[in-house]
Amino acid sequence: MPTATRIVPLVLGRKTFTSSSSLLVMSSFFACATLFLTVAAGAWMFFQTPAAPGSDMEGMDLMYKFLAGFATILLVIPASTLASASATLSARRQDERLSTMSLLGARRTAVVTLAVAEPLVPAICGIVLGVLGYLVMAWPVSLIHFMGRSIGYENMLMPAWLVAAVVVFLILVCIVAALVGLRKVAISPLGVRTKSLERKFPLGQVILAVVAIVLLPVAVSLTQSGGLGLGILIAAIMVMFILGLIVVDLVGGLLIRWFAHLSGNRAQTPERLIAARLVSDDPKRFWRRVSGLAMTAFVAAVGGSGISLMQLGLDAADEPGAQMQDADRFLLQDIFTGVMLVMGISILLIAVSALINQVADIYDRADTFQDLYAAGTDPETMHKAMVRAVLGPVIWVALLAGGLGLLLVLPLAGAALVLKPITFSTILASVVLGILIIRSGLQLAKPILVTVATAGRSRE
Incomplete structure (x- = not known):
């Protein structure tokens, strides 16, 4: 791990942010983070803004919470699949750099660390931009009417700890997906160079x-x-x-x-x-x-x-x-x-x-x-x-x-x-x-x- 820590800063440079694969990962996680946070904010709204006491909507809270949670489940899994696919593809494409490191005698830990860091850096950038995208997208969503009234922008703003939890979840998805994509590649100088896969x-x-x-x-x-x-x-x-x-x-x-x-x-x-x-x-x-x-x-x-x-x-x-x-x-x-x-x-x-x-x-x-x-x-x-x-x-x-x-x-x-x-x-x-x-x-x-x-x- 110390070797990997020394090598990674040397090979991560401008192309880490400007290459085609990095832009793809960044765009994917930007879209995922924006939609993820918007969906989560919608569900959070139903759990935090109950109907006014004495109104006709009182007693419907449980039904709305169930429907909001159900809709969130239906959307979270496809969004996670998109983020995972992007990170996996990016990890699998670092063939030349990984093979060069292997030929130079780098340890497996260094190769694995670089393969994970390569998609992780643009993914984090995309997620951070996705938080800003969520704050922008929350405005038109807040105009939608539920329970006879508009949602309201303030009700679409989640607490910082919940936003951080979504960000951490997406980062973990990226790390796991990169490791899964790398697991299928034979980590050897010839194996990485030819992208030989386990069949x-x-x-x-x-x-x-x-x-x-x-x-x-x-x-x-x-x-x-x-x-x-x-x-x-x-x-x-x-x-x-x-x-x-x-x-x-x-x-x-x-x-x-x-x-x-x-x-x-x-x-x-x-x-x-x-x-x-x-x-x-x-x-x-x-x-x-x-x-x-x-x-x-x-x-x-x-x-x-x-x-x-x-x-x-x-x-x-x-x-x-x-x-x-x-x-x-x-x-x-x-x-x-x-x-x-x-x-x-x-x-x-x-x-x-x-x-x-x-x-x-x-x-x-x-x-x-x-x-x-x-x-x-x-x-x-x-x-x-x-x-x-x-x-x-x-x-x-x-x-x-x-x-x-x-x-x-x-x-x-x-x-x-x-x-x-x-x-x-x-x-x-x-x-x-x-x-x-x-x-x-x-x-x-x-x-x-x-x-x-x-x-x-x-x-x-």
Whole structure:
């Protein structure tokens, strides 16, 4: 460790902040920190500003707290995935610097320390800027109405200790992700230089997926058990949806691997073959590219049911002789507002993830694209291969996530709400919009692909 402490300050310089990979990491963590803090501030607002005593909203506090916590869970996991993916990709791209240190006789501790410090420095800068972004974004969010009144800017300001806790959490995500990305690289002079990866069957992922799938019905049955306290029931519902997100994440990665295997066996054109080989080379990388859409499809299944509930309640209120208290009407309107906010932030995460991951992947695979270009493959074919590799499994992933979301909502909301057309329309609209955003990100990154493929070996 003393050796690492001496080496790291020498190799971290201006390029640590200005290189393409550093800018990607900084941008990713800026977006994550801004959205993270904004979502956390929204949940904090519901826990700190109860309804006025004697008002119609008194007694609804627990429902609002539950919905706020639920929305936070749905958004925190995709945001964490984006931050983790960015840090992992950055750690994996330090091949030349790491290999040079290894060839010069640096110890493993020095190599590991540098690999972690490389993405950590721009990540911290991005997080600090994200705190400023949160303070700016809190103003338009504070104008949104909940419980019959606007949120208010002062209610969106979290205490310093909570902001610090979010900052520390994101820094830990960066460190862990960098270590995980480095763990897969053979730390030796030749191994780092060639970026040789360990090729293993994902047995651990399969076991975790099976365990999560087995536990999921148990959590669902708990939500249907009678005699449970309200606190236990809410905890069971939270656990059920967290398990659902974990199942989507684990099974989705395995589905991408299976898709690549089938595509490789059936490839009849160069772009199909290249796409299959790119995905099979690192399925997790391409899962990260579409995981945001999968999470959004899952959220849309839950949100669509919420919109159906709102529509059903308002229709009942409009019937002759029906009376609805202001508190109930506010709750239905706020459910709609909350669903729109969650969906909007999910779409933002897809947009940021699509562009950042696409550009990062191009730089990370610079050697591959340059070798393909030297072998006679034109950049247009490479671009088509990348588009197919990313968009090919999207339909399967969306069906998996959206279908699982509907299955989990079904016992809670009932078939009358889940099977309403508005629920499926919400899912379809979210998936189509997500696909268009991902496709736009691929198109925006095309000039970078052409530049990287036609250039000599890129050196930062």
